[in-house]
Amino acid sequence: MRLLVHSGCFKKTKVNGEEEAYGLTAASTLLIKDKPYCLSPTVSVFVDPFFVAPFQSLSSWFKGTEITLWETVHGIKFWEFMNQNPAINQRFNEAMASDSEIMTTFVVKSECKQIFEGLGSLVDVGGGNGTFSRIISEAFPGIKCTVLDLPHAVANLPEADNLKYIAGDMFRFIPPADAFLFKLVFHGLGDEDGLKILKKRREAIASNGERGKEIGLVDDVLVDEQDIPAPAPLDTRLLQDIPARGTLLPDVCSSLLVFVEAYPTNTGAPVSGVG
Numbered sequence: 001m002r003l004l005v006h007s008g009c010f011k012k013t014k015v016n017g018e019e020e021a022y023g024l025t026a027a028s029t030l031l032i033k034d035k036p037y038c039l040s041p042t043v044s045v046f047v048d049p050f051f052v053a054p055f056q057s058l059s060s061w062f063k064g065t066e067i068t069l070w071e072t073v074h075g076i077k078f079w080e081f082m083n084q085n086p087a088i089n090q091r092f093n094e095a096m097a098s099d100s101e102i103m104t105t106f107v108v109k110s111e112c113k114q115i116f117e118g119l120g121s122l123v124d125v126g127g128g129n130g131t132f133s134r135i136i137s138e139a140f141p142g143i144k145c146t147v148l149d150l151p152h153a154v155a156n157l158p159e160a161d162n163l164k165y166i167a168g169d170m171f172r173f174i175p176p177a178d179a180f181l182f183k184l185v186f187h188g189l190g191d192e193d194g195l196k197i198l199k200k201r202r203e204a205i206a207s208n209g210e211r212g213k214e215i216g217l218v219d220d221v222l223v224d225e226q227d228i229p230a231p232a233p234l235d236t237r238l239l240q241d242i243p244a245r246g247t248l249l250p251d252v253c254s255s256l257l258v259f260v261e262a263y264p265t266n267t268g269a270p271v272s273g274v275g
């Protein structure tokens with residue numbers, strides 16, 4: 001318990017003014033199942049041996065020729081691994097969905113609500129099981145939401161009048177829309193692949209008569225360490241990015257923030273989010 005208190009999972013408290021007890025902290029409150037906001041699926045995926053074990057092979061990766069740590073350990077790319085392991089894929093998608101449930105509270109329902117007003121269509125690129133888009137589609141019935149993701153991620157998901165799924169490859173085609181949402185997509189890409197996606201998004205804008213200059217980016221962004229409020233776990237974030245992306249410094253992510261701010265919304269407010 002001492003360790004768990006030290007790491008912020010529990011806090012020491014007194015019952016009836018004298019008996020020592022342990023209580024939940026703000027962080028561990030988010031791990032309670034069946035509450036509206038629960039990050040337990042996210043935590044359980046990122047501490048699962050399937051995700052943590054590759055870190056035992058860092059030295060092989062450094063010495064080898066594979067681009068990503070994941071390929072060094074599993075012999076295939078991260079998303080191909082998900083395709084071949086449906087049970088893990090399901091858990092991964094649920095983890096992403098639990099993160100989206102929380103984030104939409106701030107992005108869709110309060111802090112950034114105005115950025116969605118007036119939009120006719122939105123493509124959620126690499127949108128996973130579409131939790132983020134489902135919440136947007138319910139809050140803004142006038143926005144036609146399309147979730148683009150790989151076939152194994154979007155198979156058999158229930159659609160609605162203004163929520164559709166496209167099984168596809170974002171490196172090949174991104175459908176035209178008024179707005180594009182990229183949530184937790186770029187941090188898993190190397191710089192070259194990140195730029196390819198931006199070019200595809202550019203083509204989607206051009207094919208829509210130059211409408212749709214809005215872009216929503218919700219991702220890890222590398223900033224100077226001194227700019228991160230303590231105790232933000234930069235080391236954890238950097239480690240989380242290593243398995244799939246293959247380079248240690250997310251340069252594209254840093255420059256993307258600049259890019260995002262260069263594309264104001266139709267309401268004049270920059271669309272950017274740092275998650």
Ligand SMILES: C[S@@+](CC[C@H](N)C(=O)[O-])C[C@H]1O[C@@H](n2cnc3c(N)ncnc32)[C@H](O)[C@@H]1O
Nearest residue numbers: 096097126127128149150153168169170183184
């Ligand atoms: C980290 S997850 C984020 C999911 C979702 N945006 C969210 O935040 O809940 C990245 C997503 O990108 C998808 N993805 C990876 N490569 C893709 C590709 N080539 N085309 C379309 N989607 C892809 C994955 O299947 C996965 O759902």
